[in-house]
Amino acid sequence: MAIVVNLDVMLAKRKLQLKELSEIVGISVVNLSILKKSKGKAIRFTTLNSICLALDCQPGDILEYIKDK
């Protein structure tokens, strides 16, 4: 997939666990795990907004575009 979710990188930088983020943003651990593994089909702006707010980062810190070879 061309779009990679770097949620685990940001979580490590902020020294946060997935469960803690789940409690802050109000999204289930299962859904965050799927997002972290880049297995989701789409991401809502509201989800992106709450994750950026919780991790104090920009959408570009979480999402990355990698060109397919």
Next chain:
Amino acid sequence: MFYLIYKLTSHLTGEPILSLLLFIIPITFLIVNLILRKRIQFKSWFLSKLNIFLDKEESVLISDIPPDLLYEKVLLVIDESKFKRMDSTVENFQVLATTSPNFWTWGENIYVAISKKNDTMSEIKITSVTVFGSYSWNRNKKNHQHFCESFEQSLTI
């Protein structure tokens, strides 16, 4: 109404015991099914090919989510859909959900089994089966459709 049908068949066949059996057998079958439907252990009873009195429909969904995560996701999808979660086993990733009975139907059982297809893909086998009746009047297909739509929607996080 049942009494009238009983009287009619009794009159037509001239065998009151035979007419009575015609009612007792299906009613017993229905009661047994209603008792057994709530436990996943009786899956083989409902899905058996020999059980010709129940209509079954099987379909397969392929996903790139690992089976353990997919199992949790399916539980979440079922809890947020019109289905009612009845039973589940984490050991072999199986879930049993039901639809509510109403005026038209006694409800259906939906068996979901998750397994690993290959290194990257997982398989979700969805089987919808009637609790009573050898024809589902398209309800099995609608259940499958509803599950697939709920699953697809849930992937928008």
